[in-house]
Amino acid sequence: MQKRLMRFLCALFILCMLTAARAAEPAAQALYSKFLKSWETGDAETFAACLHPDIVFKYPGGVLGRDQLVATFKSYHKEKKDIKIYLADFFVSDKAKHFTAYQFAATDRATGKRFAVGTGVAGEIKDGLIIAFREYWDAEVAQRQKAGELPLDEGDVLPWPSSIWLRFDTID
Secondary structure (H helix, E strand, C coil): CHHHHHHHHHHHHHHHHHHHHHCCCHHHHHHHHHHHHHHHHCCHHHHHHCEEEEEEEEECCEEECHHHHHHHHHHHHHHEEEEEEEECCCCEECCCEEEEEEEEEEEECCCCCEEEEEEEEEEEEECCEEEEEEEECCHHHHHHHHCCCCCCCCCCCCCCCCCCCCCHHHCC
């Protein structure tokens, strides 16, 4: 019982902090939203307009500069279809650094296989543009979804599909 109370109090504290932080930087949140949602629309001009010329975009396994990132955006739209971005309902900011999450879902054009991967984001803005963007995601999720080993659970912004991640029957 004491463990449950502590978990509840911790969750309540985090929720309060997220709620307070969410309203702290509406311009930053709007920029991140515009940037991420451009993946859905395929609008390369809007995507590029959100990027600082000196952006450093890091993801598991790589680092891209602005031109490489824009080229990746365009290439991805040739390789994937039905791209959908699900934004988390939180945006944490200390005015210098910003943290949020989203789920990227798409269908591979070559195989017809759909995947939906939760992604954590840490970033920074300079001169009203994104200058640092670091993504944290598990590449195994998409591979296992395409192989039929994991469910999609599309629309749930979590690191792994919600139907198998952090279920009450698996938490001690």
